[in-house]
Amino acid sequence: MATGMHGDVLNELGRRIAAGDPRPGTILKLAQLEQDHSASRTVIREAIRVLENIGMVAARRRVGITVQPREHWDALDPSLIQWSLRGPLRHQQLESLMELRVAVEPMAASLAAERATVTQRAELLRLAEQLNDLGQQGLGQTEEYLGADIAFHGLLLTSSGNPLLAAMATPIAEELAGRTKLGLHPTVPAPGTLEQHLVLARAIASGDRKEAEAHSHAHLLGVWREIAEGNGP
Amino acid sequence: MATGMHGDVLNELGRRIAAGDPRPGTILKLAQLEQDHSASRTVIREAIRVLENIGMVAARRRVGITVQPREHWDALDPSLIQWSLRGPLRHQQLESLMELRVAVEPMAASLAAERATVTQRAELLRLAEQLNDLGQQGLGQTEEYLGADIAFHGLLLTSSGNPLLAAMATPIAEELAGRTKLGLHPTVPAPGTLEQHLVLARAIASGDRKEAEAHSHAHLLGVWREIAEGNGP
DNA sequence: AGGCTTAATAAGTAGTACCTTTATCGAGGC
DNA sequence: GCCTCGATAAAGGTACTACTTATTAAGCCT
Structure with a gap:
């Protein structure tokens, strides 16, 4: 489906958050994610935007990217469902x-x-x-x-x-x-x-x-x- | 919800596509969208990525950004539902x-x-x-x-x-x-x-x-x- | 102690340069 | 005449940099 580096990062991040590794409340930094995934700012930002639309994260200035509580997630999102089916849940x-x-x-x-x-x-x-x-x-x-x-x-x-x-x-x-x-x-x-x-x-x-x-x-x-x-x- | 220029462009594009203005099959160009919305490449791309995740558009190299047929859209996406409720449908x-x-x-x-x-x-x-x-x-x-x-x-x-x-x-x-x-x-x-x-x-x-x-x-x-x-x- | 100012931080936006894929077209051969 | 292959160019994909803006937090003054 979503191919390219963007898709990779998106799936990786989505899968892990769905699995509960960066737990809700955890604050991620854009710069940190750049390093972790050795990808450019562009790529990370686009992935974050999609996750934001699903409600899994919220980006705020001066704060960072906060992993949202599960209740805020759009559980019906096909991507999220896919990630969930590959995880421990x-x-x-x-x-x-x-x-x-x-x-x-x-x-x-x-x-x-x-x-x-x-x-x-x-x-x-x-x-x-x-x-x-x-x-x-x-x-x-x-x-x-x-x-x-x-x-x-x-x-x-x-x-x-x-x-x-x-x-x-x-x-x-x-x-x-x-x-x-x-x-x-x-x-x-x-x-x-x-x-x-x-x-x-x-x-x-x-x-x-x-x-x-x-x-x-x-x-x-x-x-x-x-x-x-x-x-x- | 999604605030900032990014959110504006996203809502504008989403609303219009949901309303059927750029009809399925229409091919948009990134550069064109930049001008139309007088926004930077960054902003446009992020909006497109979200729309892509909803299945409303598909971006392909050498081609452009194709508006997808309605059957491909994730009709359950909250954003899309909102746009639809404001449109003619x-x-x-x-x-x-x-x-x-x-x-x-x-x-x-x-x-x-x-x-x-x-x-x-x-x-x-x-x-x-x-x-x-x-x-x-x-x-x-x-x-x-x-x-x-x-x-x-x-x-x-x-x-x-x-x-x-x-x-x-x-x-x-x-x-x-x-x-x-x-x-x-x-x-x-x-x-x-x-x-x-x-x-x-x-x-x-x-x-x-x-x-x-x-x-x-x-x-x-x-x-x-x-x-x-x-x-x- | 409380409010106001200021500085620091991290995301948001802009712009540019370059890479990669791929549709298209033309040259050459069968 | 048709098919194959390769050159070409068009468009998105990625990277990097510089600058802007919102927001928190510290520090200062009253």
Whole structure:
């Protein structure tokens, strides 16, 4: 995404602050950061500006660059989410993302049933069938399944026609990828889980808002439960 | 918030792009922007970097700064939401925010019933009582009511213990403020709407997740309906 | 002790020079 | 005539320097 020295410094700083190393309240100096990262003032300043927009730091004259308390951070910022998923708080971040999905996806499904274009409906069906097939073959842990899963849920959010919901596609994709790569998905899915994508896609295709919402909700609760059991005893 | 020349340029550019003036696909030149805003390279570059992080522009060598299509924008970014609410798309933005609230707040209420601290529960009750009192006095359009409303819904989201939900406090506050300032709230609230804050706060205080979720949902649907009717015929 | 002045500090802004990438075009060969 | 390769130039990326301004903190005077 953000390439070049600027991006490197940004990611480095963001990752570390998200991990809690320079703790909130810590005051950084521009000059010091220049040395630490052996980069020019320009590069550091640009990185700081982005972090400032996320609310992670605040720059004040005569004082320096203060790391802000977590409550001030924009937790929904995609960059921050990425950094969090690479840090020690990744499990909590995954949990938070899952809760968000449970809240948001059923609404997206409902809206999609009303607003999705014909091509979107068709593509959702296609992806759901693919997921169903792969699942029945026991390939629920493969890269291919993950890709289709990401595509399905992303398209669902996009089809809602609500930009705010659509913007969650990226974070949610990272949630899915994060879980699979940590091997947190159950090897054997609970019975009934498999066709859920399919019935959901059909409900959307037929324009049934309530059905779509219900199936999405049921699906997510199922996934949530599987995860909870996996992390439990 | 972001003060100084940097902030000015950032807001100016962000507002205009959000309003659709330099349309997606348009290519801006750094040097040109320097002249247009009579600011130094430094200032412009920092603004561009922030816009780049939001996904509104992409800078490429030998090409320039391309305004990205809307789908690439991070619609959840607080700055962008603010710009959108000041532009010609404010009604659509308010609608999108309302849909988001309907999805998110019931979940937040449910989680708050489980996780809120004693002080948070008490404060929610206090705010709900205040809202109830003001409403019964017909002061639903005052600054005071707006402030309490914002505080209530913000605290609700914060009490969920989920940073991603808490991060929506700011956008939702702007949604509430936006509506009241445009006079889009009904003068006479529908019957039953008034005590809804109160029963919701009580459900949270008593730790009843399902009740909290249901009341939040009912409340939002009520508000939504009022709005829809207000905007309709 | 309290308020006012002053000095020191660190970020903010400006401007310049130079580096690096890359779209574009033209020359040469197949 | 088309394709490949290389030169060229255009634009952002990086570095460095000088100067400005806000803000804190110390010091001084009353």
